[in-house]
Amino acid sequence: MTMLQDPSVKYRPFPQINLPDRQWPSRTITQAPRWLSTDLRDGNQSLIDPMGAEKKTRFFDLLVRIGLKEIEVGFPSAGATEYDFIRGLVDTGRIPADVLVQVLTQSREDLIRTSFESLAGAPEAIVHVYNAVSPLWRQVVFGLEKPQIREIASQGAKYLRDQAARFPQTKWHFEYSPETFSTAEVDFSIECCEAVMQVLQPTPEHPIILNLPATVEAATPNIYADQIEYFCRNLPNRESAVISLHTHNDRGTGVAAAELGLMAGADRVEGCLFGNGERTGNCCLVTVALNLYTQGVNPGLDFSDIDEVIQTVEYCNQLPVPARHPYGGELVYTAFSGSHQDAIKKGFAAQESRNDQLWSVPYLPIDPADLGRSYEAVIRVNSQSGKGGFAWVIEQDQGLKLPKRMQAHFSRHVQELADELGRELQAGDIWDVFRKVYRIDEPQHFQLLDWDEGRAADGTRVFAGKIGVNGQEQSVSGRGNGLISSVAATLRDSFGVALEVRDYTEHALGSGSDARAAAYVECVTATGAVVWGVGIDEDVATASVRAMLSAANSAAR
Ligand SMILES: CC(=O)SCCNC(=O)CCNC(=O)[C@H](O)C(C)(C)COP(=O)(O)OP(=O)(O)OC[C@H]1O[C@@H](n2cnc3c(N)ncnc32)[C@H](O)[C@@H]1OP(=O)(O)O
Ligand SMILES: CC(C)C(=O)C(=O)O
DSSP states (O other): OOOOOOGGGGOOOOOOOOOTTOOGGGOOOOSOOEEEEOIIIIIHHTSSSOOOHHHHHHHHHHHHHHTOSEEEEEOGGGOHHHHHHHHHHHHTTOSOTTOEEEEEEESOHHHHHHHHHHHTTOSEEEEEEEEEOSHHIIIIIIOOOHHHHHHHHHHHHHHHHHHHHHOTTSEEEEEEEEETGGGSOHHHHHHHHHHHHHHHOOOSSSOEEEEEEESSOOSOHHHHHHHHHHHHHHOTTGGGEEEEEEEBOTTSOHHHHHHHHHHTTOOEEEEBGGGOSSTTOBOBHHHHHHHHHTTTOOOSOOOTTHHHHHHHHHHHHTOOOOTTSTTTSTTTTOBOSHHHHHHHHHHHHHHHHHOSSOOOBTTBSSOGGGGTOOGGGGBOBSTTOOHHHHHHHHHHHHOOOOOHHHHHHHHHHHHHHHHHHOSOBOHHHHHHHHHHHTTSSSOOSEEEEEEEEEEOTTSOEEEEEEEEETTEEEEEEEETTOHHHHHHHHHHHHHOOOEEEEEEEEEEESOGGGOEEEEEEEEEETTSOEEEEEEEESSHHHHHHHHHHHHHHHHHO
16 A cells, blocks of 8 residues: 655745844734725735726725725726726716825836826825735746846836826825735845835835735734834834735735734735635735724724625625624624523623623624624524523513523423424514413413502502403402412412412513513412413503413413
């Protein structure tokens, strides 16, 4: 038998960066970075069907509404769709005064010329030039040595300078990306950036944006952070550059890399909403922004109606936002499992009684309401659920706050249905079982025919009513708090139904003109069986009598 070679021998570990005195691990992010959305460029170039003008315009308007102040609107030299859309933005005055649009181009004269022409006349804009600098691209894609690669960068900068001079009415900003930075020698990336800076002569007042892409994510995010810190520490004239991050997600850590990159000294983050982009996508701007938000840092981006954002993004990209995507996914605030539901339900109750500003609910790192999500969908019921789950659903749906022991009593019925159906139970399913188990809609054996109550001269409550069974009527009356025991005594003495009352709870239900009351009573029959009765009526007293009769009806079956 021949031994198969371990296929992992094809790969090598990524080399460490020599930075023994790295500072980033002990830093925290205390303010929002500058954000750039590249949805309309890096996102768009990765789509099966790239967006047309209608979708691009819709996406652009969304980005403006969210609060993006820098938006890469396309790659104008790619073709007429891109060019016309960008020109259209400028010519129709659609770009708000506080928003900078950006375009991307290779470092080629004809493409750079077209790029400037697409934006000419805008009050202010960024032109972004890139060329790949890492060994594999140098060898395989360009077949060039380092000096010639540096020359592509430098030459690109000259084209930028010269084309900018053609359109002096626009205030031009420049961005340079040593593409494939993450897999390049950092010193060589610095060399290329320096060459570009020598041509463009940035100043602290008019800095260049140096964008350091993890074009292909090739190592753990700490390595990227080391690369960024090393770059920031060794770049001459650092104060004349805005250091920008552009991470991809090949190893699934694009967001982590961007966060560590900010700790390592970067000022700006490029990415896409919900992480669209080449292959596994770009860094997700929603996640990075809301990660900051949950640390008490205002990201300056508005996701308070996240479902509207998702709707537009899904429409424009023609790709779904996965149900488990951080912050936005359909299921990320939903607990199906019993112990999670129990903890969340308790967390909401504790949050309500604390009534302070701080959010602190188990299993929910962010208040779903901050993103426009309702609490109703937080807990959903299936066969993995516990009593906290359906109790929450009944409370949200019907306003009924079932006592704990009644939840346990009802639980087995819900569990049986969930097992039988083998699917999630909707609020309507749970309410149907509830009505069936507690016979809410069935013809009642013991009926409340009449009820009246008032106050005696000394202020004590007095009540009198009539219970009917098969045409027979029996009066019940009493005073004080003995209502439940008076009804229980009448049931026992007049109808032979012996019930020992174990538990009794009541609460107000609804408010204003809908105000009612709910009451729940737990009884034990002569044979030791446990029965629960539920009463819902206009006032607590009537609801209580109904609860007691409901228990008697269950016992009488
Ligand atoms: C990491 C990124 O996402 S970078 C952005 C990538 N986005 C896009 O490419 C989308 C838009 N691009 C396009 O529509 C087209 O590529 C165009 C119109 C820009 C150019 O098309 P073409 O002229 O056919 O060239 P093509 O795309 O095949 O590029 C390959 C050539 O450009 C050269 N090239 C690639 N990148 C660069 C660069 N940054 N600067 C200069 N030359 C470059 C290659 O070496 C190759 O040259 P060769 O033909 O002499 O071998
Ligand atoms: C052009 C650069 C910024 C890029 O998209 C990448 O490297 O992923």
